[in-house]
Amino acid sequence: MKRQKRTTIYDIAEKLNLAASSVSRALSNSDKINAETKALVLKTAAEMNYQQNAMASNLRKGSNPTIGVVVPRINQYFFSNIIAGLEEVTFNKGYNLVICQSNESHEREVEVVNTLINQNVSGIVISIAAETGSSDHLQQVLDRNIQLIQFDRVVEELETFKVLNDNYKASYAAVTHLIEQGYRRIALLEGPQELHIFRERKEGYIAALKAHGFPVLEELMYANAWTQELGAQATYKLLEMASPPDAIFASTSDFAALGVLEVATGKGIRIPEALGICGYSNEPFTEITSPSITTIDQFSIEMGKTIGNLHFQELVNSGMVIKKTVNIRPKLIVRKSSQRV
Amino acid sequence: MKRQKRTTIYDIAEKLNLAASSVSRALSNSDKINAETKALVLKTAAEMNYQQNAMASNLRKGSNPTIGVVVPRINQYFFSNIIAGLEEVTFNKGYNLVICQSNESHEREVEVVNTLINQNVSGIVISIAAETGSSDHLQQVLDRNIQLIQFDRVVEELETFKVLNDNYKASYAAVTHLIEQGYRRIALLEGPQELHIFRERKEGYIAALKAHGFPVLEELMYANAWTQELGAQATYKLLEMASPPDAIFASTSDFAALGVLEVATGKGIRIPEALGICGYSNEPFTEITSPSITTIDQFSIEMGKTIGNLHFQELVNSGMVIKKTVNIRPKLIVRKSSQRV
DNA sequence: TTGTATGCGTTATCAG
DNA sequence: CTGATAACGCATACAA
Numbered sequence: 022m023k024r025q026k027r028t029t030i031y032d033i034a035e036k037l038n039l040a041a042s043s044v045s046r047a048l049s050n051s052d053k054i055n056a057e058t059k060a061l062v063l064k065t066a067a068e069m070n071y072q073q074n075a076m077a078s079n080l081r082k083g084s085n086p087t088i089g090v091v092v093p094r095i096n097q098y099f100f101s102n103i104i105a106g107l108e109e110v111t112f113n114k115g116y117n118l119v120i121c122q123s124n125e126s127h128e129r130e131v132e133v134v135n136t137l138i139n140q141n142v143s144g145i146v147i148s149i150a151a152e153t154g155s156s157d158h159l160q161q162v163l164d165r166n167i168q169l170i171q172f173d174r175v176v177e178e179l180e181t182f183k184v185l186n187d188n189y190k191a192s193y194a195a196v197t198h199l200i201e202q203g204y205r206r207i208a209l210l211e212g213p214q215e216l217h218i219f220r221e222r223k224e225g226y227i228a229a230l231k232a233h234g235f236p237v238l239e240e241l242m243y244a245n246a247w248t249q250e251l252g253a254q255a256t257y258k259l260l261e262m263a264s265p266p267d268a269i270f271a272s273t274s275d276f277a278a279l280g281v282l283e284v285a286t287g288k289g290i291r292i293p294e295a296l297g298i299c300g301y302s303n304e305p306f307t308e309i310t311s312p313s314i315t316t317i318d319q320f321s322i323e324m325g326k327t328i329g330n331l332h333f334q335e336l337v338n339s340g341m342v343i344k345k346t347v348n349i350r351p352k353l354i355v356r357k358s359s360q361r362v
Numbered sequence: 363m364k365r366q367k368r369t370t371i372y373d374i375a376e377k378l379n380l381a382a383s384s385v386s387r388a389l390s391n392s393d394k395i396n397a398e399t400k401a402l403v404l405k406t407a408a409e410m411n412y413q414q415n416a417m418a419s420n421l422r423k424g425s426n427p428t429i430g431v432v433v434p435r436i437n438q439y440f441f442s443n444i445i446a447g448l449e450e451v452t453f454n455k456g457y458n459l460v461i462c463q464s465n466e467s468h469e470r471e472v473e474v475v476n477t478l479i480n481q482n483v484s485g486i487v488i489s490i491a492a493e494t495g496s497s498d499h500l501q502q503v504l505d506r507n508i509q510l511i512q513f514d515r516v517v518e519e520l521e522t523f524k525v526l527n528d529n530y531k532a533s534y535a536a537v538t539h540l541i542e543q544g545y546r547r548i549a550l551l552e553g554p555q556e557l558h559i560f561r562e563r564k565e566g567y568i569a570a571l572k573a574h575g576f577p578v579l580e581e582l583m584y585a586n587a588w589t590q591e592l593g594a595q596a597t598y599k600l601l602e603m604a605s606p607p608d609a610i611f612a613s614t615s616d617f618a619a620l621g622v623l624e625v626a627t628g629k630g631i632r633i634p635e636a637l638g639i640c641g642y643s644n645e646p647f648t649e650i651t652s653p654s655i656t657t658i659d660q661f662s663i664e665m666g667k668t669i670g671n672l673h674f675q676e677l678v679n680s681g682m683v684i685k686k687t688v689n690i691r692p693k694l695i696v697r698k699s700s701q702r703v
Numbered sequence: 704t705t706g707t708a709t710g711c712g713t714t715a716t717c718a719g
Numbered sequence: 720c721t722g723a724t725a726a727c728g729c730a731t732a733c734a735a
Binding site for chain 1: 417418449462463502
Binding site: 386414 | 727728729730731
């Protein structure tokens, strides 16, 4: 049972005593073709079960209507929602999405980006891995004039479209909220400071403390606590302090906040009375923990749509050198874990 | 700023005074080439920033080392884990994944499958949409001798590899567990019965009841309760009955179980004492609700890997007519929502 | 080992 | 409006 040859435009042409070019025109809905022959071609194409060979077509046209998406992990709510939003706009334009994971590895990221370049995709949408490194691979993308859109975690030096959350403001708002709720010693769980998003969140935290006349204490800033496990470990340490914090802002993720919640609950600490908690990302589970977790919504679906729109807009303006940053203002979602007033 | 021409093997050949074919051989690591020239070609290729045009190569070779994946929704834990597992094996083989969502729509499913066929992918991995319909599009895949692997939700009549959970046994085990915990009136939340997986789960439920001498009551079987919202609605109705159930098996999903939990908790019903709950899928959140939710793990990452292995095995045996079903035995995860003994 | 020639399936250009 | 032909970039059969 060999792979049977697929029918090509030549097969159709032969059957109808036409030239292949005419068949091509009919199929591509050209206007330089008689309506009747077009109808005839379409009909026989369907009968003969014809399906276009996208590789040949794309090769000839020198373009490939697909967009490559590179994210650290596909199974995080934030990223899968970005993709969902993005797909909503690309699908309607007849564009495909090729989705790749870097698994937070820089090496892997380089590999998948190269694969995408090889595929001649018309655009690449990326949120870089936590394990950062050279950005040569992204420069390559630009050099080949492939649309590059960075989102969330970006290489700042690179002149590309960027779709970002205003991490600083979100963080500032979260800490201000905690202060307003009467918390006095607010600890921060930090992410890897190589990533700007985590630096910005830290800056927002510091600024909010200062703005309200609170001291900024090194002992309350806990580095690299950006997974559930690490968040839990950090919480153990923090709660063992002589004067422990009365609130923890897990600026890295809701998963870290979950780690905090579990450890604190396990120790019999009452939330939000004795300890306030705030996470980041508005993962679905934050709504159903007990108590529910205060967090920050990043409007991920919206972000995805924005990215898609940017892509097509740029295509229209191709040749222009418009590079800019779209900032999406995240929103603080106040839930039980931080409401004691 | 026009898109600059990418360097081709001809550019390299010209520079080195070689034939394009030699360059091609060097690049494809052929053995019919002098080691020195190979090294030289590789070196200059790197210098000239050469990257292969995958479309041309694939067109010429008549194959495309990518696998298309079609799932209802990318942002469900089960599916994203399938993809993660699958990617683990395909990536190592140098294969790409093109991931598409059907959004549970049959029309959309047909569209994306056709796109994948056009791309000449070497395989398609699919879990069909809840909105079922004709399976012509999948027959097309087979007719073109593209590897087709179905998983989880499948079209049974189609002779393809199938990777399934043993829904019947899992359901049977869940209900048996509930009975052993002393629950007497166990309700079932059903999914759309067009899908075999939901039929099988219902059969497992019925069989377990019968095996333990319990009556099978129509009033306790609630149709189409397969989202959180619908699960909540169903729970309202069920708990209003003259003699309400003392346990609810949300055979459709953990989301439905979550709906049950919320409504019951809202009504002040104590879980697991007054009402036992069991879900399906082992979504991460089932561990952190209070009480935690008993559920069924489907070993989704394993399933993904299995699918990948099947794909490549079939490639090796191409020409053979081996079509079979791999059944993965899910595991009951007992948590607090059903433990009252 | 290397070069020449051809074709993969389309689309675009040019005549007719 | 239609047909012939070239070209997209690469890989292979064949010749040298």
